[in-house]
Amino acid sequence: MTAALDVQTDGNRFVLRPKGSWVIAEAAQLDRAVRSSSAPDQQGGKDLLIDVGSVDALDTSGAFLLARVERQWSDAGRKVEWSGADHARTVLLDRVRAVVGEDAEPFRKRSSPNILSAIGDAVLSTVDYAGYLLRIFGALVLQVGYTIRHPSNLRFTSILHQMDSAGVRAMPIVLLLSLIVGGIIAQQGAFQLQYFGASIFAVDLVGILALRELAMIITAIMVAGRSGSAITAELGSMRMREETDALQAMGLDAMSVLVLPRVISLVIVLPLLTFMAAMASIAGAIFTLWLYAGISPTAFIGRFKDAVTLSTLAAGLLKAPFMAIIIAIIACAEGMLVQGSSESLGRHTTASVVKGIFMVIVVDGLFAIFYAAINF
Incomplete structure (x- = not known):
């Protein structure tokens, strides 16, 4: 009809x-x-x-x-x-x-937005996201406690794979960038100090800066940009293909299978990458000061031993595990937020990089304040 x-x-x-x-x-x-x-x-x-x-x-x-x-x-x-x-x-x-x-x-x-409502929405969104990260961190702590009591549940194969992906394959770009930046810092330091007849103190500048700050911040930023985005993309793709739902249907915990191996791998490889980045920065400084300021490698090493101590190196390395945990949690959290579209995957991958780098810089500043307070 x-x-x-x-x-x-x-x-x-x-x-x-x-x-x-x-x-x-x-x-x-x-x-x-x-x-x-x-x-x-x-x-x-x-x-x-x-x-x-x-x-x-x-x-x-x-x-x-x-x-x-x-x-x-x-x-x-x-x-x-x-x-x-x-x-x-x-x-x-x-x-x-x-x-x-x-x-x-x-x-x-x-239909009638205003600046106050936009600010309010941003504040509420930030608070909600902070709560979400805390829930991820709490679940991670519980999973670590469970794994300590039941070490046989630790997925060593997955950890080694993530160490290779996030650490070994990141070495070339991290070392190259550290080498170049170390040389630039040395050249600029020698250029300014030569007016005071103190070019040799460029060794002190590069040594302290590279070991305490430069190597750590370069490595953390590169890992947040390279490995953090890769983690988010991997988990986001799994969310889009409903693989995370399949894991839950199989009785597997996503925190144990997906998040914990990535966190552990970054906690292991980031201090190692930081140490190698520090050595690369020093190598770049040695080569640059030899060519630019006429400071021989022997003179550089002699001055370097007087300028820095093991505590200088430790100040940088102690920050690495904290940076690794922050980068891994943000990357995994953003990956778990991906919905079923490529637009969502791209948005959360970008957010992972931006938030990871931002938090790395914030935490580095907090460490600087803490070190100054304890005279370290």
Whole structure:
């Protein structure tokens, strides 16, 4: 039967009686009929009754048209009643009405944004994200405690694979960058100190800076950008393919299988990378000062031994495990937030890098304050 819409007035009520097949094939015709005959401002102060007892077929498009009429009359302050629907159509109409009833109000709220609401939303979002990271950290601590009690559950193969991916394969770029930056710092230091006849003190500058700060910050930033993004992309891809759900269905804990091996691997490799980055920076400084300032490698090493101690190296290495935990937690947390789209994967991968680098710099500043307070 062809779709139709009968309109009647029954006392103090306006009655809509849809008939025939209210399906998507008739949607354009029905939309015009509904718009032309069911506007609430054309019916005075009457309430609305929608009688679907004469409908032969109803799908979501037809249900949407009727639910939209209900929404219009409800917004106008009119009472709306339904009749004639069997159980199946009642379920369909209820679901569509719920969607139509929710979609207008959020858009109205967003229609007039202001700076205060934007700041408030940002603050609330930051607090929620901080709570999310704390939950991840708490779950990680519990998993570490469980693993200590049951070491056989530790996945050594996964840890070794992540060490290779996050550490061994990151060595070339970390060492090359440290070598170059160490040479630049040495050249700039010697250039400025030569005016005071103190070019030799460029060795002190490079030695202390490389061991305490430079090697650590370069390594952490490179790992956050390279390995952190890789972790987020891996976990995000697993989320998109529903592999994490499959792990849970198999009775496996994602924290044990996915997060803990990545955290442990970074905690192991980041101090090693930091030490090698420090040595690369010193090597770059030796070569640069030999060519630029005429300071021989022998003189450099002699001055270097007087300028730095093991505590200087320890000041940088002690920060590495903390940086590793922060980078790994942020990377894993962002990966677990990925939804089922490539746009979501790209957004969270970018967020992982930005947040990881930001927190590395913040924590490095906190360590600097702490070291100064204890005179270390």
